[in-house]
Amino acid sequence: GPKVLQIPSHQIIDMGQMVTLNCDPVSNHLYFYWYKQILGQQMEFLVNFYNGKVMEKSKLFKDQFSVERPDGSYFTLKIQPTALEDSAVYFCASSLQENSDYTFGSGTRLLVI
């Protein structure tokens, strides 16, 4: 079936540096999401995005976080600057309708050292 691709699958970065996580959503999907999962804990909603705008974000979506999807290319999550507590697996998802029938990517495992 259709897939969401996340690039890279793993990333190690020094604390304070910038990182960009890339997501290639399902081609006809309109809604995009980022979730964060700290090792051993549940998945937490970060943000959803539609029509070039953030629709909703959680308190985990700190000021250092930003999302965009320039010209229908990758849907990106940028963290600048990174902090140790940003270490987690970040999952991207997309859907045709809002909050309905998600397709998830495989996740990007981010380690901030």
Add this chain to the structure above:
Amino acid sequence: GMPVEQNPPALSLYEGADSGLRCNFSTTMKSVQWFQQNHRGRLITLFYLAQGTKENGRLKSTFNSKERYSTLHIKDAQLEDSGTYFCAADNNRIFFGDGTQLVVKP
């Protein structure tokens, strides 16, 4: 309380056994999805339900919006079924359960 309560938190089965997982919701949900997360952290969508029951091989899931619950039933458990199972329910935002860690033993 939490929007989604998932039980059990952990489950151990022998190969060939049947068992079920359950998510209870604190409010009416529009839909539910079930995911399996394998040992590498990869998330696999098992079911999406807006109502009723779906089956796929050895897996069956039911969603009852009115009674505020969903179940995932695993039949004839296999070693590759091991992993963490999450339900996620939609009420204008997706809420995840805490997960059930399933271990299937030979």
